[in-house]
Amino acid sequence: MRNIFLFIRRYFNFLFFLALQVLALSFLFRYNRYHEAAFMSVASEITGSVNTRYNTVEYYFKLKKANESLVQENVHLRELLRSNYQGADTTRQLVVDSIRVDSLVLDQKYFYRDAKVVGSFVTTQTNFFTLHRGLNQGVNVDMGVIGPRGVVGRIVNVSSNFSTVMTMLSRQFKVDAKLKTSGDRGTISWDGISPQFVQMRNIPKNVKINKGDSVITSELSSIFPANILVGTVDTVVNDPSTNFLTLRLRSATNFSTVQHVYIVQNKQLEEQRMLEANTRKTNE
Amino acid sequence: MNDLLKNIFRFFAFILVQVYILHKIPPLHRFIVPYLYFLYVLWLPFSLGRTWLMIVAFVYGLSLDYFLLTPGLHAAACVLIAYVRPFLVNILIRQEGAEQSYGAPSIHSMGLAPYSLFVLVLTLLHHGYLVFLEWMEFGNFWYFLGKVGATTAVSLLLILITELLFYRKERYRTNTA
Known part of the structure; x- marks a missing residue:
């Protein structure tokens, strides 16, 4: 017994x-797997408020770009207005759906909340955004985040007034996407090299792909609505050892300038997940 | 200024500079991440015991981690250099009893060559460990070597600039004072 105490005393510093x-590494591995860490909610309230202060300055310098992307989004939405379309041919009749929007609320699947980006990093291997909207404002873990131009990321952590987003520029981020032209599905991930490009894997080799083709979210990604732009094809990488192509996409969102995002809540997600879990259970 | 106050001030200053200036620089290359914050651990006074050195380094690293949302990553690296630091100081110190005569490691108290070696070894250790933790999850060996090399070079440059900008003249302490 005495020897044990002597040992501990002798090597106290090393122990x-x-x-x-061990403490630090357990924090790290736990966070990498579950995105939880001790004091995280308290800490993110504090870092969030510091981030907000910094952002009041930074925001000013990025106003121009934020404006541009919002205007572009507005233009895109205006183009969808029914009044913009009129056929010259009178034999064709335009049928107008007469369901009132109010009565559709029950059927609304995706619910949008706006949020401001107050903290962002694009220089590391796992890049996160901090949003100034949290549990008190209805944000929850696993909601999708999209920007004016396209997909941004997924909420991984919420405190009462702030939330953190794992952006698409993160090694652990995955989203199911498809080619707009052919509809072939693949998985989007990031290789950690350049913040402007992401990778799309598992595209069969027989698919014809042109540079500049759009890649949009598929119906399978339950946290994002379908047909949200992810990026455009930049280069096609042919790996001779597999039957699949890897596409290098230029990401639609410019992660270093994005200032306003939308948090997407899938109102039917819980029902879907429960059903899938039940199915898995019966098959076991 | 009081030593304690000075170090508390440095604590916040280094973290804010690291988070809001160095980490906001647009990425030049995937190998290059400008790190300067760990200089705080190198600048801690000699009088701090090894246990306290590690506690301070842990808290310091963890506070940076909460800003960068990597809980534990920088804390682990900081604790490592805090643990190794006293060994290096013992080997590299110029004259007998300099730990008592001077406040903290600097060019003035250790001499230019030993201090440079001190900074170089601890920088390499810090980045090596940091990138190693990252590498365990993804990346290959060349990535590891390249990133450690490039990041160390950038860090040394930043440390040189900091040392020139904030010249720390250490007063020679005597028993009579």
Whole structure:
């Protein structure tokens, strides 16, 4: 017994060093897997409020770009207005759907909330945004986040007034997407090299792909609505060892300038997940 | 200024500079991440015991981690250099009893060559460990080597600039004072 105490006393510093390392690494691995860490909600309230202060300055310098992307989005939405379309041919009749929008609320699947980006990093291997909207404002984990131009990421952590988003520029982020032209589905991930490009895997080799083709979210990604732009094809990488192509996409969102985003809530997600879980259980 | 106050001020200053200036620089290359914050651990006074050195380094690294949302990553690297630091100081110190005569490691207290070696070794250790933790999850060996090399070079440049900008003249302490 005495020897044990002597041992501990003699190597106290080394043991203490090991203990701190284990503590730090357990924080790290736990966070990488579950995105939880001790004091995280308190810490994100504090860092969030510091981030907000910094953002009041940064926001000013990015106003021009934020404006541009919002105007572009407005133009895109205006083009969808029914009044813009009129056939010259009178034999063709335009049928107008007469369901009132109010009565559709029950059927609304995706619900949007706007949020401001107050903290962002694009320089590391796992890039996160901080949004100034949290649990008190109805945000929850696993909601999708899209920007004016396209997909941004997924909510991984919420505190009462702030939330953190794992952006598409994160090694762990995956989203199901499809080619707009052919409808072939693949998975989007990031290789950690350039913040302007993301990778799309598992596209069969027989699909014809042109540079500049749009890639949009598919119906399978339950947290994002379908047909949200992810990016455009930049280069096609042919891997001879597999039957699939890897596409290098230029991401639609410019992650270093995005200032306003929308948090998308899938109101039927829980029902869908429950059904899938039940199916898995019966098949086991 | 009081030593304690000075270090508390540095604590916040280094974290804010790291988070809001260095990490906001648009990425030049995937190998290059400008790190300067760990200089705080190198600048801590000699009088701090090894246990306290590690505790301070852990808290310091963790506070940076909460800003960058990587809980534990920088804390682990900081604790490592805090643990190794006293060994290096013992080997590299110029004259007998300099730890008592001077406040903290600097060019003035250790001499230019030993201090440079001190900074170089700890920078390499810090980045090596940091990138190694990242590498365990993804990446290959060349990525590891390239990133450690490039990041160390950038860090040394930043440290040189900081040392020139904030020249720390350490007063020689005597028993009579």
